[in-house]
Amino acid sequence: MAVEQLLNEREILLQIADGSQAAFAQLFKHYHSYVFAFAKKITHSEELAGEIVQDIFLKLWLKRETLGAIENFGAYLNRTVRNTSFNVLRQLAHHAKLNLKLSLDQTELEESTNKELDYRETKRLLSDALNTLSAQQRTVYRLCHQEGLKYAEAAEKMSISPQTVHEYMKLALQKIRIHFKKNGAGYQILIAVLFKFK
Secondary structure, three states: OOOOOOOOHHHHHHHHHOOOHHHHHHHHHHHHHHHHHHHHHHHOOHHHHHHHHHHHHHHHHHOHHHHHHOOOHHHHHHHHHHHHHHHHHHHHHHHHHHHHHHHOOHHHHOOOHHHHHHHHHHHHHHHHHHHOOOHHHHHHHHHHHHOOOOHHHHHHHHOOOHHHHHHHHHHHHHHHHHHHHOOHHHHHHHHHHHHHHO
């Protein structure tokens, strides 16, 4: 997917490498729509694409000292979006397998001591993450993500609109991902910065 180069891009990358937030804001404003569109094309999800935008620009800011060494930023960004998007899809596939494992009888998971320990730790992490959700978000997650209901079906059960179900699910997944990423403070700070630049 082609991307139009930013004017004075080399100079802007060097300024970002020196810590310029204004230059970073310029880079973000120019490229965030492209990153979103490309990520959405790969993942077929606006929610995931939005999170990928945040992840990529977080990593760019945290690794800003290396930006001056990038010869072709367009190609670098293209590769980064592609890799990040596929990593997110792989993580979701792993999460789906995890949910299946959690629904199985515990005796079926006791193939080895290590697997049992991994299972318990993952279950605890997921349980902790679910405890951070509001009652409504938890219900939507259970109905849609664990029981497999469509948003319209969950909305009917809960006597709310499908759009509200969508919003609850979006918030629930964001909270769960943040909990599993274990780097909340730095992540939240950058998101606040990005929103300020929009």
